[in-house]
Amino acid sequence: MSVEMDAENVRATADRAAGRGMLRARASIPRVPRTILRSELTARFEEAVAHRLTLVSAGPGWGKTTAAARWAQRRKDVAWLTLEARDDGASAFWQHVLTAMRVSGAVPAAHPLGDLRVPTRVTPAFLRRLYSAIEALPDPTVLVLDDAHLLTDDDVLSGLADLLRFPGPLRLVLATRADPVLPLHRLRAEGELAEIVAEDLAFRPVDVMAVAAAEGQTMTTADAGALVEETGGWPVGVRLRLTAAHEPAVDPQASASEYLLAEVLERQEHERRELLLRTSVTSAVCADLADALVPGGVSVAAFAGLVSNDFVTATGGAGWFRYHPLLRDMLRAQLRLEDPEAFREAHRSAARWMVHNGEPRQALEHAATAGDWDLFGEVFVDSAAGGLLGPDRESLAEALRAIPYADLPHTGTLELCAAADAVVSGRFEAARVHLAAARRLLGTTPRASASALLAVLVAMAARGTGDVGAVEAAGREAVDALERAPWRFPAFESYLVIALNNRDVGRLLVGDVAVAREALRDLVRASCDGPPSLALFNARAYLAFGDLVAGDIDVADASARDTLADAERWGWSASLQVRMAYAAAGMAGLLRGEDDEADRLVAQGLAADAGGAEPSSVLALRLLQTFVAVSRGRAHAAELALTAAEEVATALGGTPMLLRDLVVRALAEVQLLTRTARTWHGGRPASDDLAVAQVARARLLVAAGRAEAALPITRDVLRHGAGHADLVRVEALLAHASALARLSRPGVDDTLSQALDVAGPDRLVRPFVAARDEALDARLTRLVGTRHDPVARAVRARLQSGPTGPEPDPLVEPLTERELAMLSALPTMESNAEIAADFYVSVNTVKAHLKALYRKLGVASRREAVRRGRELGLLD
Known part of the structure; x- marks a missing residue:
């Protein structure tokens, strides 16, 4: 079989994911019958959703789902998600919330929410992108989370709390058996919490009479009132009492299992009873799934007779049904008790059906x-x-x-x-x-x-x-x-x-x-x-870096920045799979003299750690960090960065071949800057490109006063120049000019002019200004003053800028993605509260991040943090 990777293969995966019927069923409003028109309760919902959060909180059987669904059916701005235990994790939760919002039609074409993809680990970058996209919804939208009591994960609850922190077009409705661990007191104080409780959901006599009429019974007002008194208006109790063959008392405090067993299950004929028991093992069921669970059994049409009594609900997904939680729990327990092997076989059949229908989890x-x-x-x-x-x-x-x-x-x-x-x-x-x-x-x-x-x-x-x-x-x-x-x-x-x-x-x-x-x-x-997939993002990032190493700097820069832009748009900018794109874009910019941009890209790349570990990309970023420090003339920072790179390479057991040329360059430049001999202890340092190693050796020979020994080396490299990348040729020409200048030989200006010509197409500025030979400064300054091409202008500006003061201490511990974002907000005049609003977090969260930021920067105030950020090139 051919396994060529083509667009058809990629689309097949997307089509299968899009066809997950059960997820679409969970993301659809249940189709509850309108046998009872509870106008007061509907009005209560309408009033409630003007608030940021509506809490529909009551115990089992109080009709939370039915009431919310009956109200939601009347509106066109509701997204619905019926939660399950597997949603109690940040990635799964937000993935399914996004699906629900898209299925509902609340997300217009080309809206940012349509592009977002949940990463393997939910990061602050993703959440900020998500909240910003939600804030950009063109119309108010209501998101109903049914069975919200299943949410206990700290990250999920924290994310919901941040979403609720500030006004926006999204209104949340949580149907739950218990109050969630959310800042309800704050929302109450702000007037942004509405609560619908058991008292609001309880049946009144008129509702009981309507239910009785739907069951073909007649009931007087007095009898209805007595039933309300007996059951406390508990909707499930009323249902059970009306269908009971005897007249026991039913109240919200008693277990409903015996009533459900006697009045729903035992009254069914054998085939339908078997269908109910075996299909209870799944959270929802359709005809095809029912046939898999009960081969040759009763058709799913058998559910039709039960839908009207609220114990079986048709979901918004065509052909899907869901049991009332009380009924499902009872049926599952009864199946396991009566026939343990049938219980296990039903789950096996469900597993096989899920596999073939795109639900492997x-x-x-x-x-x-x-x-x-x-x-x-x-x-x-x-x-x-x-x-x-x-x-x-x-x-x-x-x-x-x-x-x-x-x-x-x-x-x-x-x-x-x-x-x-x-x-x-x-x-x-x-x-x-x-x-x-x-x-x-x-x-x-x-x-x-x-x-x-x-x-x-x-x-x-x-x-x-x-x-x-x-x-x-x-x-x-x-x-x-x-x-x-x-x-x-x-x-x-x-x-x-x-x-x-x-x-x-x-x-x-x-x-x-x-x-x-x-x-x-x-x-x-x-x-x-x-x-999009993380594996394909990783391929794009490494391809950009490969293009850079091969000398296609424009291609590398463009593809790296496209990759980073897409990662930002999809919420994956903090995933390690895009880390090499930061390295590629940073190195491309650095070669053109964009030191500050390279500094920021190093910091962002090191902060992109979601999804595991990958030392090779860390090594690439540490080498880039070394080059940035050299370009800035910061000897101590360069030495520390090279040492950090060395430690990574040592842990790797050696330097990957792809990065050996960079190691050779970095090692030579640190020695030239610090004027101290140094060796590389991170495995084999020799370059696989002989020319790179030769140029590095020639530069060190010139700095050591052995220019005569350097000349044969540079001549040999230049003799075969057509076979080398432009960067190597420029470096060789500059080393050759340095040797000529040290020996007072002719041809220095011509060699420098040739280097500028070769550097022109790729705008290679850095070789002229980083770890340069001071013997060339006067000649180079005079030469670029006579030229008007972009490289000459950039080199002239750098040579004229002069020293920037004493070298600041380097940043030893990398900043996190959130700390970098906070740092970028500090130069503004915004207060901590305003910054919190921008990041959709609490003021206390801002303070905690700033505390960690100040510690890493070695500062004590906002003003000092801004100054330090500018020194490090992390701020403009």
Whole structure:
């Protein structure tokens, strides 16, 4: 089978994700019957949603969902999401909220909310982008979160609290059994909280009479009043009491299970009873799913007779139904009690159906509930693991940690599960142990999906430790496994994108630049019409860096900045997968003399740490940091940055070939700036480009007073100049001019003029002004004064700028993404409260970030932080 990456493969993944019927059903307003027209309650909702938050809070059976849905059906500005336990994590929660808002039609075409993609870890950058996009909604919108009591995660609740902090077009309605841990006191004080409680939801006699009429019964006002008195107006109690064959008391404090069992389940004929029991294992059901759970059973049309009594609700998704939570809980418990094996088999069937309908995460839950860990492993390997680089990453890891490994026999698939958990957790040594065990247990003829996932995980672990050779080899192994696959299993396209990215990034890192660039370009081109993914972002970022190393500076700069702009638009700017784009854009700008911009890009790149570890990109940024310090003439900062780079390379076990030329340049420039001999302890420092190493050696020889020895070296490089990148040629010409000047030989001006000519097309300013030979300053100043091309003007401006005062202390500890953003706000006249509004956080949160920022900058005040930020090039 051919596994060429093409746009059709990419679109297939998007189409499958878009077709998730169950998610669309959860993101649709339930279709409740309008047998009761509760105008007062509807008016209460209308009044409530003028507030920022409406809390519909009552215990089970009080009709929260029914009342909210009946009101919402009358409006066109409501987005709805029925929450489930798996939503209690920041990435999954915001992913499904975005889906609900898009499904509702609240998000217009080309609106920022349409582009946002949830990263593997929800970052402040993503949340700020999200809140800003919500604020830009053209019309007021209501978001209903049903079963909001399931939300307990601190990050989810914190995100909701920040969303509620300031006015905007979005109104939240939370239907919940208990008050959420949100700043309700503040919202009450501001008059922005409306509460609808059990007393508001309780049936009145007129409502009881309407329900009775819908059931074909007649009831007097007195009887209705008595029933309200008996049940306290509890809607489920009223329903049960009206359908009961006997007349026991029903009240909100008593368990409804016995009534539901007797009056809903036991009154059904056998086939419908079986349908109710087995379909209760899923949160919603449609005809196809019902057939999978009860083969040859009663059609889903059997639900029609139950919809009118509120115990079964038709969702907004066509053909989908949902049980009342009380009924579902009772049915599940009854099925497990009556027939444990049928309970497990229903969950197995649900898992298989979910896999084939694009819901692998739910399939894992069903396999786990069935206790079928072989099926769990199969689902993970064939389907779910494709989400390891998406918003399901942490949710998948949580599911993997629920496996009782110690109680199960070791199998290849379960070892892959353990390895995936270790990779996501950053336990790379443990991952290698599990992967070795998986390889042994899978044998010589494993399934293609298992082989591919094994190689993908090997590559992910290798990238986390910086073993670039293993990244490339594992990428090739994964691609080969997919090539042999007899069929395209559900995760095939996801694995393919990751495998190709790993293979070609690995090729680039080991120095096969030409082949890697072409392959990465093919991968990126194939993704143009598909959805964004972190693997494809990583391919774009590394391609930009590869273009830079190959000397295509304009192409590298443009593609790196396009990648960063898209990452910002989609909310992924803090993901490590885009880190190499920061390095590429920073180096391209630095070569053109844009030191401040490079400083900011270094800081932003180091702060982009969401999604794991990748030392190779950290090394690239530390080298860029070294170059920036050299360009500014800051010897101490340059030495510290080079030492930091050295430490990363040492941990890697050596310097990747892709970065060796940069190491050679950085080492030479730090020695030239500090006038101190230095060696590189981060593995092999020698450049694979002989010319780069020769030029570096010549520059050091000239600085050491051995210009005569440098001349043969520079002549040799220039003799073969046509084969070198323009940057190498410019550096060689400047080293040659330095040697001639030191020896008082003719040709210095002609050589400098030639260097300016070669530097022109790529606007290479930095070689003329960074770690330069002072013997050339007067001649170069005079020469650029006679020229009017862009490079000459830029060099002239830099030479005339002179020293900027004593060198400031370097920034040792990197700033986080949020701290960088806070720093950028400090030069304004905004108060902390206004900054908090800009960032959609509390004033206390601003103060906490500023405290950490001041500590890292070594300052005590806002004014000092601004000064320090400007010294470091982080502020204009």
